[in-house]
Amino acid sequence: MSDTNRAEAEDSFISHLVELRDRLIRVVLAVVAVFLCLVYWARDLYDLLAQPLLRELPAGGQMIGTDVVGVFVEPVKVAFMTAFLIVLPYVLYQAWAFVAPGLYKHEKRFALPLLVASVALFFIGMAFAYFLVFPAVFHFMAAIAPKGVAWMTDISKYVSFVLTTFMAFGLTFEVPIVVILLVKAGLVEIKQLQEARSYVIVAAFVIAAIFTPPDVLSQLMLAIPMCLLYELGLLVARFISRPAKSEDAANIMSGAEIDAALTAAEEAHRKQEG
Numbered sequence: 001m002s003d004t005n006r007a008e009a010e011d012s013f014i015s016h017l018v019e020l021r022d023r024l025i026r027v028v029l030a031v032v033a034v035f036l037c038l039v040y041w042a043r044d045l046y047d048l049l050a051q052p053l054l055r056e057l058p059a060g061g062q063m064i065g066t067d068v069v070g071v072f073v074e075p076v077k078v079a080f081m082t083a084f085l086i087v088l089p090y091v092l093y094q095a096w097a098f099v100a101p102g103l104y105k106h107e108k109r110f111a112l113p114l115l116v117a118s119v120a121l122f123f124i125g126m127a128f129a130y131f132l133v134f135p136a137v138f139h140f141m142a143a144i145a146p147k148g149v150a151w152m153t154d155i156s157k158y159v160s161f162v163l164t165t166f167m168a169f170g171l172t173f174e175v176p177i178v179v180i181l182l183v184k185a186g187l188v189e190i191k192q193l194q195e196a197r198s199y200v201i202v203a204a205f206v207i208a209a210i211f212t213p214p215d216v217l218s219q220l221m222l223a224i225p226m227c228l229l230y231e232l233g234l235l236v237a238r239f240i241s242r243p244a245k246s247e248d249a250a251n252i253m254s255g256a257e258i259d260a261a262l263t264a265a266e267e268a269h270r271k272q273e274g
Contacts (some may be wrong), residue, residue, distance in 0.1 A: 016041060023094040028088055035083035042075035046155075048077055052134035053153070054143040060084030063155050070156045085126075088117055096158065110184065110240075118177045121186075126166045128225070129236060139219045168211035172226050179233025183241060190238055200230050 020082075038045065050063065065071045084091075092115055100108060145151040182188045208222040 005016060008242060019066060021099060023098055027087070027091050027094055030087045031080075031083055034086050035080050037043040038079045038083050039076060040264065045082055046075040046078045046159075049156065050155075051132065053138050053158060056138040057151065058142070061150070061152060063158060064152050066154045067156055070154070074155045074159045081163065085123075092119060114177060114180065118174055121173040121177065122170040125169040125171070128173070129165050129169040133169065133218060133221050134162075137213060137215065140217050141213075164211065167201070168207075168222065169225075172207075172222060175226055175229040176233030179230060180237045180240060183237040188233075189243065190234060193234055193237075197230075201227055204230075229239075 009053040053063070054061075065074075067073070095110065096115055100111075103111060142151060177232055179193060183193070204226040207220065207226070208219040212218040212222050
């Protein structure tokens with residue numbers, strides 16, 4: 001590599017680092033700005049997050065704060081989490097704007113809808129946990145609590161449980177995206193994924209046992225959607241893979257046309273020489 005090419009490569013690398021730094025700064029500023037707007041309502045956001053549990057506590061029941069600063073830190077933590085979720089589409093847009101110039105046109109056409117779908121599925125997974133899983137699990141826990149036991153929890157443990165569950169269900173709902181990417185990248189075939197269905201079911205229940213409370217109900221509410229979303233991913237991947245074949249066929253035809261044109265040009269050149 002010549003000195004000129006080496007200098008151009010270094011300048012290009014430095015310019016990419018500068019662009020990455022600028023985009024990271026924009027993301028951090030956006031999160032901080034939204035957080036500062038929400039921190040005033042941190043207690044209200046925590047109350048909203050705690051509603052699924054508070055509705056199931058016995059009359060007069062409440063959560064407790066065993067940490068000295070927990071009553072302040074946990075609502076602020078919820079406000080920060082909410083700010084990040086609000087800014088998440090902007091974060092992904094910055095990531096997309098950084099990598100998009102290096103993608104081909106057909107890759108952009110495929111990646112952008114997939115990016116939007118991944119954000120939507122993550123939020124749907126969180127909503128599923130909040131509106132369906134939490135009420136069912138907390139109602140079950142309240143029903144099986146022994147008599148004479150005051151069923152309460154520390155707010156720090158509750159926030160930790162909620163964030164872990166949100167993350168588990170949000171990532172679970174990304175299963176169709178993972179399946180589609182694996183098929184689209186050519187790493188696996190749809191037939192192989194179909195044959196691995198039994199292993200996926202076992203893995204779904206193992207993951208559910210790790211990331212949910214030790215009760216059958218919550219484990220089923222994570223494992224069953226994971227299996228259904230796996231099937232959805234197979235269905236969408238099968239649908240998406242069909243146009244790719246037609247595009248390949250079109251490329252083959254265009255290549256054949258080019259070969260024919262080159263052959264005709266060679267023949268014309270021979271006739272001129274003759």
